[in-house]
Amino acid sequence: MNIRSYYLEIKNRLLLLGLAWVSAILVSYVFKEVLLFIVTKQNVNLMSADETFYFIFTDVTEVFYVYMKLILFIGTQIFFFYSFYHLLTFIALGLYGSEYNYLVLTFKTSVVMFFFSIILFNKVLFPFSWEFFLSFQNFAILKSLTLHFEAKLIEYLTFYITFYYICVLYFQIFVVLVLIFDYLKNELLIIKRFRKFLYYFFVIFSTLVTPPDVSSQLILSMSIAVGYEILVFYSIFKKLLKKF
Numbered sequence: 001m002n003i004r005s006y007y008l009e010i011k012n013r014l015l016l017l018g019l020a021w022v023s024a025i026l027v028s029y030v031f032k033e034v035l036l037f038i039v040t041k042q043n044v045n046l047m048s049a050d051e052t053f054y055f056i057f058t059d060v061t062e063v064f065y066v067y068m069k070l071i072l073f074i075g076t077q078i079f080f081f082y083s084f085y086h087l088l089t090f091i092a093l094g095l096y097g098s099e100y101n102y103l104v105l106t107f108k109t110s111v112v113m114f115f116f117s118i119i120l121f122n123k124v125l126f127p128f129s130w131e132f133f134l135s136f137q138n139f140a141i142l143k144s145l146t147l148h149f150e151a152k153l154i155e156y157l158t159f160y161i162t163f164y165y166i167c168v169l170y171f172q173i174f175v176v177l178v179l180i181f182d183y184l185k186n187e188l189l190i191i192k193r194f195r196k197f198l199y200y201f202f203v204i205f206s207t208l209v210t211p212p213d214v215s216s217q218l219i220l221s222m223s224i225a226v227g228y229e230i231l232v233f234y235s236i237f238k239k240l241l242k243k244f
């Protein structure tokens with residue numbers, strides 16, 4: 001292939017990426033109310049029957065800005081996956097088989113961890129963190145003093161997106177673990193030797209990246225530890241199969 005062929009392929013892929021991003025933005029705009037409900041329903045479910053949970057806005061354009069921010073947030077996720085896919089298919093023909101399999105393993109592991117982190121974030125981490133921060137509005141000693149929280153819509157969405165990115169990015173540490181295990185798959189003795197150190201690292205890491213409540217820290221550290229043990233078991237099992 002000459003330089004012009006590479007240029008045309010890159011241009012076509014960029015056009016496809018742009019089309020995918022625009023399509024995601026348009027579809028998200030059509031279902032913007034549904035997307036906003038999905039983002040906010042996690043905390044509505046935490047309210048009891050006698051409680052009323054609502055959002056406020058202080059600017060006439062704030063709701064529109066919230067929708068635009070949410071739409072761009074969804075479009076960014078789709079654009080990221082399409083970009084990684086096109087990059088993988090573009091360089092695939094120039095790679096050796098082992099290099100291609102290594103990239104495919106990285107991509108698959110990253111996708112699995114991405115969806116797992118989203119489920120854990122929406123079902124466990126975010127509701128726990130929201131409930132933890134709201135618990136400070138009630139006073140156990142001074143019954144006459146009560147704080148009332150009125151959530152501002154744009155601030156809620158900013159908190160959700162920021163916490164989401166932190167959770168997703170830090171859960172990609174499993175991808176690093178998989179790559180390390182793939183690199184050291186014949187050196188299980190080294191992996192066992194540093195096990196205690198890694199467990200201490202998991203606890204410290206979870207303490208730094210989660211909200212200041214014990215539940216979130218335990219859930220994240222235990223999830224990383226379980227993933228680590230699964231990788232160890234998989235490496236040992238794969239090594240035993242090769243002997244037979």
